[in-house]
Amino acid sequence: MAEARPVLDEGSSVASDAPRKPGSTRALVALLAFVLGFATVPHRVCEREASRWFEGDPEKTEALAAGLERWTSSELAPASFATGSSRFDGEWLFATYVFAAMGFGQVALERPETRTTNLARMERCLEAMLEPRVRAFDDTAWRTDALASTKSAPGSKEDRGHVGYLGYAALPLALHRLLSPSSRFAEREEEIVAALARRIEASPTGFVETYPDEVYPVDNTAALAALAMHARATKQAPSPALARGLLAVRTKAIDPATGLLVQAVDAATGAPRDAPRASGTALAAYFLSFADASTSQALFDALERGQFRTVLGFGGMIEYPAGHRGRGDVDSGLVFLGFGVSASGFAIGASRAHGDLDTFTALYATAHLFGAPFDENGIRTYATGGPIGDAILFAMLTAPRATRWSS
Amino acid sequence: MKEAISDPKAPQNEREERTPKKVLAANKRPLAFLAISVACLLLHHVLLRAMAHGHVAHVLLGAGNAPPPASAAAVAITLLVIRLLTVIVVPGLLLAAAAEIVAYLLVGPTREASDDPLA
Numbered sequence: 001m002a003e004a005r006p007v008l009d010e011g012s013s014v015a016s017d018a019p020r021k022p023g024s025t026r027a028l029v030a031l032l033a034f035v036l037g038f039a040t041v042p043h044r045v046c047e048r049e050a051s052r053w054f055e056g057d058p059e060k061t062e063a064l065a066a067g068l069e070r071w072t073s074s075e076l077a078p079a080s081f082a083t084g085s086s087r088f089d090g091e092w093l094f095a096t097y098v099f100a101a102m103g104f105g106q107v108a109l110e111r112p113e114t115r116t117t118n119l120a121r122m123e124r125c126l127e128a129m130l131e132p133r134v135r136a137f138d139d140t141a142w143r144t145d146a147l148a149s150t151k152s153a154p155g156s157k158e159d160r161g162h163v164g165y166l167g168y169a170a171l172p173l174a175l176h177r178l179l180s181p182s183s184r185f186a187e188r189e190e191e192i193v194a195a196l197a198r199r200i201e202a203s204p205t206g207f208v209e210t211y212p213d214e215v216y217p218v219d220n221t222a223a224l225a226a227l228a229m230h231a232r233a234t235k236q237a238p239s240p241a242l243a244r245g246l247l248a249v250r251t252k253a254i255d256p257a258t259g260l261l262v263q264a265v266d267a268a269t270g271a272p273r274d275a276p277r278a279s280g281t282a283l284a285a286y287f288l289s290f291a292d293a294s295t296s297q298a299l300f301d302a303l304e305r306g307q308f309r310t311v312l313g314f315g316g317m318i319e320y321p322a323g324h325r326g327r328g329d330v331d332s333g334l335v336f337l338g339f340g341v342s343a344s345g346f347a348i349g350a351s352r353a354h355g356d357l358d359t360f361t362a363l364y365a366t367a368h369l370f371g372a373p374f375d376e377n378g379i380r381t382y383a384t385g386g387p388i389g390d391a392i393l394f395a396m397l398t399a400p401r402a403t404r405w406s407s
Numbered sequence: 408m409k410e411a412i413s414d415p416k417a418p419q420n421e422r423e424e425r426t427p428k429k430v431l432a433a434n435k436r437p438l439a440f441l442a443i444s445v446a447c448l449l450l451h452h453v454l455l456r457a458m459a460h461g462h463v464a465h466v467l468l469g470a471g472n473a474p475p476p477a478s479a480a481a482v483a484i485t486l487l488v489i490r491l492l493t494v495i496v497v498p499g500l501l502l503a504a505a506a507e508i509v510a511y512l513l514v515g516p517t518r519e520a521s522d523d524p525l526a
Binding site: 025026027029030031032033034035036037038041042045046312369370372374376381383384385386389 | 486487
């Protein structure tokens with residue numbers, strides 16, 4: 001700077017004959033400008049749509065809904081996914097239809113003027129979701145058909161489990177019934193919800209198995225959300241199974257140290273069999289926003305308190321809490337530098353459900369950065385997500401406020 | 408050069424001598440930043456369209472346990488890298504280029520452009 005001063009003082013741009021260091025003030029100014037741009041611009045670029053999604057902007061939701069309609073109108077198959085396991089490929093196919101159906105239903109709920117269009121879109125997903133090819137992953141694991149099992153005699157050997165299929169299927173079916181009381185899926189929805197309620201009540205732990213001897217609390221929260229939505233749709237008191245299931249989640253599946261949901265529990269005792277994890281917690285917070293706002297809020301608070309981090313304004317959820325270590329799997333998705341893809345994505349829905357704009361904005365910025373949205377002819381798709389990525393983001397970005405159900 | 412410093416009219420003379428060639432020579436770095444930024448933006452635009460139109464994510468997901476098609480994998484990886492560069496680095500590069508150009512316009516080259524390999 002000492003060398004530069006005479007030049008500036010004199011208003012001169014002429015190089016002096018005094019020795020100058022390479023790089024000079026210009027380079028320093030450039031470096032400072034670069035750091036300023038690096039630190040302040042990228043997340044602002046990526047979060048600029050967040051408030052519109054948070055408020056349920058019709059243009060945005062319709063563009064993504066149209067993209068999902070395109071995916072779900074074509075026939076997806078388990079071979080469309082590649083987790084390395086036929087069971088997980090089937091789960092992803094099923095999840096694509098479930099989350100797409102939830103997204104269409106949530107938009108129909110939020111914007112009644114779109115109800116006809118979105119109910120038709122939702123019904124295509126519900127039909128696909130109930131097809132044998134889509135539920136084959138569950139049938140193979142149980143060696144019985146999930147839907148046939150709902151008609152088995154109460155208390156019989158066949159009247160157990162399948163919550164990984166029935167719980168997730170029941171929630172969009174119940175939402176459809178709420179939107180359309182004369183739903184053509186009402187009978188199917190009634191059977192599934194009744195079977196889930198029976199199984200929760202009969203279970204020694206209050207949990208229903210996803211696969212034989214495998215219990216995942218997050219799958220049970222989907223079933224509990226379905227029970228709550230069924231009660232609203234039919235204007236009946238909730239089944240006692242709802243309270244029993246919620247009690248099981250609160251007392252057995254929430255880790256007292258972290259407040260996060262344990263990923264797996266023992267089928268016989270309900271004791272934890274896996275670490276508390278952000279991916280299951282975030283998805284459970286979304287599901288429970290339909291059933292029990294306070295438990296959902298407690299899970300979301302635990303996530304925000306312990307797992308939420310920002311880097312340069314981009315938000316993400318750390319998959320494993322302090323003291324626990326693990327790798328990415330089919331539940332967490334890719335785990336990079338501790339951040340979980342699924343946890344961060346599902347937390348978008350939880351933050352919207354609980355009206356937390358700041359967290360929603362930071363998480364959306366990350367989804368926007370890595371999702372690579374592409375808009376054309378009024379249709380949006382997230383280029384790196386494929387059908388399941390679009391479906392999950394659609395459901396999360398349109399998650400209804402938890403307060404909606406408490407009034 | 409001594410005369411230039413002692414002569415108060417020298418700066419104006421210097422500015423008057425800013426031929427396009429000299430201006431370019433003195434602003435190689437900001438121009439390189441601009442070129443990199445424009446290239447990243449264009450490449451990002453092309454790759455994003457290719458990825459979305461070719462349903463590349465879907466192709467990758469649908470590859471089963473076999474290795475994914477090399478072209479699809481290449482497009483996906485390149486898009487991710489270019490997108491990160493475009494979103495994270497390019498704003499800084501553009502600001503740096505703008506700052507350098509403004510500095511050049513205000514105070515001129517800090518020394519003979521040809522002496523500075525980066526300038």
